[in-house]
Amino acid sequence: MIEIKITIDTALSLLLDRMNLELKLRQRDGFVTKGSRLENLSYQQLLPIVEASIFDTVFLLPVDLIMQETNLVQIITGTVRALARILHREEFALFSSQRVFRLIQPIANHFQLYSDSKDYRNN
Numbered sequence: 001m002i003e004i005k006i007t008i009d010t011a012l013s014l015l016l017d018r019m020n021l022e023l024k025l026r027q028r029d030g031f032v033t034k035g036s037r038l039e040n041l042s043y044q045q046l047l048p049i050v051e052a053s054i055f056d057t058v059f060l061l062p063v064d065l066i067m068q069e070t071n072l073v074q075i076i077t078g079t080v081r082a083l084a085r086i087l088h089r090e091e092f093a094l095f096s097s098q099r100v101f102r103l104i105q106p107i108a109n110h111f112q113l114y115s116d117s118k119d120y121r122n123n
Contacts, residue, residue: 001069011079018053
């Protein structure tokens, strides 16, 4: 098992940065009213932003961290739970590790599909 050494505060900072970017993209596309801030959105509006931000952030990690057994699920779960105090949405305190696992499992499956292929060896 690979242990990722990152504090929840650092992970929270990375997630919030990604969430702000995702919010701007959704504002540009008209899904969220312009001028809205993360703190002003409802839980129903925040949840897809959080999930998309987690997905994007995990997809940017090295493949080894996604494919091997790590503490990534625990880090993400703790980070999302920390959003409860930052964004004042108690619903995030109930975010489960199973939900995080279901979010990042498609990424691992995607990389597994391509790692089984031998096409990359010819390059």
